[in-house]
Amino acid sequence: MRMVDLIEKKREGEILSKEEIGFIIGNYVQGVIPEYQMSAWAMAVYFRGMSLDETADLTLAMAQSGDQLDLSALGGRFVDKHSTGGVGDKTTLLLGPMVAACGVPVAKMSGRGLGHTGGTIDKLSAVPGFRVELNQEEFLAQVKKIGLSVIAQTGNLVPADKKLYALRDVTATVSSVPLIASSVMSKKIAAGAQGIVLDVKYGSGAFMKTLEEARVLAKTMVGIGKELGRQTIAVLSNMNQPLGRAVGNSLEILEVADALQGKGPIDLMEVSLELGAWMLVAGQVVSDVEKGKEKLRASLTSGAAWNKFLSFLSEQGGDAQAVAGRHLKIAPWNLPILAHDSGFVQEFDAHKIGILAMTLGAGRATKESSIDLGTGVVLAKKAGEWVEAGEPILQLYGSSKETLAEGLMLANRLVSVGNEAPELPPLIEEVIQ
Incomplete structure (x- = not known):
């Protein structure tokens, strides 16, 4: 098998087999396939696209390129959530404690931001003392103890995606639906999720500018999930204006604190309740979305979600009282x-x-x-x-x-x-x- 033949095959619009895709990803990660050949292949994919089977095979090959998290020993059904990115999007920090308080454990690996605002890990870094990096044993032990942990992605989680994304970024092949979808889903598969809820955003502040573009991406990712045996649900949400009122890391943590105490902006709560309800459905603790929303609202009014958030911060070394007392560092x-x-x-x-x-x-x-x-x-x-x-x-x-x-x-x-x-x-x- 030669890479030049596989580039030509995709250039001509033909379907690559699972073995051929595995050959490409495996050899690229090992440094056998040079960057210039991988660039040519990515451009061929950009123009010719990939079938759903090809995209699922690519996703699995990338997921298997590094460490994979096995959550089965903890029991329960784990559900992951992913947003395609937006401005003021702090839903992960709301959903984690809300969903965990409702009986679905949340073991999440998140990233830092590149662009407008910080990612989830940057926001958590605004909490004094909070440890964004835990080893696998600490991570799993915390999930077992309180049902919630959010950490930075490990260095060897889906190395194929890290390497391929960096290449796509400098070869004008980022906006390829099969490459975007496999990038997102490979990380969710490697992180051990049995159910996956996707917040696919569209609008001026999103990667996908139109509803139709977002719909195509959502259908592709849901299709990948089905092919790989993961329940996958995509919620299409509008990102023409920021979500909530705060944009900025410490400011967003304070807005999350308000929201968990029943004082959240209407738009932030609407999106969070929708996503959280689907997480509860995928976690099999409720039978439908409306029951999920009721359960989530109850976790807010009872204080269970707020207390779960404070426990989560404390367990990872964070100063929960600084958050509760609104004593985070704010620009002077x-x-x-x-x-x-x-x-x-x-x-x-x-x-x-x-x-x-x-x-x-x-x-x-x-x-x-x-x-x-x-x-x-x-x-x-x-x-x-x-x-x-x-x-x-x-x-x-x-x-x-x-x-x-x-x-x-x-x-x-x-x-x-x-x-x-x-x-x-x-x-x-x-x-x-």
């Missing part, structure tokens, strides 16, 4: 952006808000960039809400006057009000399973 400089006129806020483009947050220090422009955990943006008003002239619409948090001045130039272009309330699309568009 802040600046309100005021409305010049009274009216309805017209829109808050999620992508532009994300760029603003990154400019203030809340995200990474490159892999080498560092995050200033206390910086970010709070949306005092959201699209569709009424604002009086002179009232704050945005609040900027920066580590210096210079940073705030740069943020101010961007923020002023984002604020617009009008006499008519804008027509907003539904937050949850559809569910595919």
Whole structure:
């Protein structure tokens, strides 16, 4: 078997066998197949696509390229959740304690962010003392003890994906549905999930800009899950404006704390309850979504989810009382952006808000960039809400006057009000399973 023949085969639109895909991934990870040949193959996939069987075979080959987590010894049915990315998306931090409090254990590996804002691990790093890295024994022991642990991905989890993604990033082949789908699903399979709930976002702040693009990706990932024997559910949600009001790592942790105590923004709670309910369905503790939502709401009103969150933080070395007392590090400089006129806020483009947050220090422009955990943006008003002239619409948090001045130039272009309330699309568009 020669790589050049397999490149040609895919270039001509032919179907690769499971053995051929295994040959490609195995030899690429071992360094036998050079980058230039893998680049050619990725471009062939980009233009010719892959069948569902091919994509499932690619997913499994990548999942098997490194460590795989076996959760069977813990008992119970484990359900993982993945978001395709957005601005202000802190749902994992809400869902973990809520779902665990309802009897479905959550053992999750998450990543850091590259781009607008920090990832889940960056947000957790804003909690003083919190350990984002546990060894496998510590990780499993914590899940067994309290039903919840969220850690940084291990270095050898799906090495094929790390290597291939870095290559795709510099060869203009990132936006290939089979390559995106296999990248996401390989990590979920390797992490031991029996059920997988996907939050597939579309809109200005999402990777997939249109509903149709998101639908194609969702159907592909659900198809992969079925092929590999994993119950997979995809929820298509709107990301044209940020989710919740806080964008920035410490700021988002505080918003999660509010939400778990019943004071969460309406949009954040709607998406979280939808995703969490499907996690409970996949975890086989409820028979339908509405019963799942009832159970999740009960975990909030009883305080069980909040207490689970505090236990989770403490078990991983975090200062839970700093979170409970709202004593996280917040940037020392802040600046309100005021409305010049009274009216309805017209829109808050999620992508532009994300760029603003990154400019203030809340995200990474490159892999080498560092995050200033206390910086970010709070949306005092959201699209569709009424604002009086002179009232704050945005609040900027920066580590210096210079940073705030740069943020101010961007923020002023984002604020617009009008006499008519804008027509907003539904937050949850559809569910595919």
